[in-house]
Amino acid sequence: MSGSELLIIFGTETGNTEALADDAKSFAKNFDLDGKVVDMDDITVEELSDSKLLLICVSTWGEGDQPTNAEDLYEAVCDADEGAMDGVNFAVLALGDTDYEFFCESGKEWDVLIEKKGGTRVNDRIDCDVDYEDDDECEEWIKTTLEKFSNL
Numbered sequence: 001m002s003g004s005e006l007l008i009i010f011g012t013e014t015g016n017t018e019a020l021a022d023d024a025k026s027f028a029k030n031f032d033l034d035g036k037v038v039d040m041d042d043i044t045v046e047e048l049s050d051s052k053l054l055l056i057c058v059s060t061w062g063e064g065d066q067p068t069n070a071e072d073l074y075e076a077v078c079d080a081d082e083g084a085m086d087g088v089n090f091a092v093l094a095l096g097d098t099d100y101e102f103f104c105e106s107g108k109e110w111d112v113l114i115e116k117k118g119g120t121r122v123n124d125r126i127d128c129d130v131d132y133e134d135d136d137e138c139e140e141w142i143k144t145t146l147e148k149f150s151n152l
């Protein structure tokens with residue numbers, strides 16, 4: 001595969017964002033992007049810093065909490081130096097449930113954090129409710145975002 005590498009990380013409890021990350025990897029080929037899907041538990045801050053194109057797929061658990069597999073990485077990025085995400089072009093796909101008070105809170109936190117650490121947002125975050133598979137909005141957002149990544 002000759003396209004630019006797109007790092008796709010997922011934070012999940014029950015696999016929904018992992019499935020969306022896999023979808024994004026499949027679609028990425030159509031945009032000449034080489035998608036690489038990685039569990040948030042299996043990546044370091046340094047690897048995130050080195051990525052040029054970063055898609056974050058993350059759900060929210062508890063009462064506005066990060067999923068378990070996202071906690072350590074989130075804390076590590078919080079502790080990282082200012083500018084740690086310089087050169088990282090990113091977008092956040094957040095999954096949640098509007099029945100909860102803190103809808104898509106962890107996705108919102110990632111969105112703010114990566115920008116605060118120097119990252120450049122390529123598309124506005126999408127906050128998806130439980131019925132996200134019932135219409136094309138989520139899939140369309142992924143494709144639009146991939147196109148933006150591919151034009152960088």
Ligand SMILES: Cc1cc2nc3c(=O)[nH]c(=O)nc-3n(C[C@H](O)[C@H](O)[C@H](O)COP(=O)(O)O)c2cc1C
Pocket residue numbers: 011012013014015016017018058059060061062063064065067095096097098100101102103104105130
């Ligand atoms: C116990 C529990 C707590 C949840 N807490 C929240 C929450 O605080 N905010 C929110 O937006 N969604 C919340 N959700 C909804 C999940 O984020 C949603 O079901 C999501 O699709 C799960 O994706 P995942 O399989 O990738 O973890 C919660 C769901 C469960 C079962």
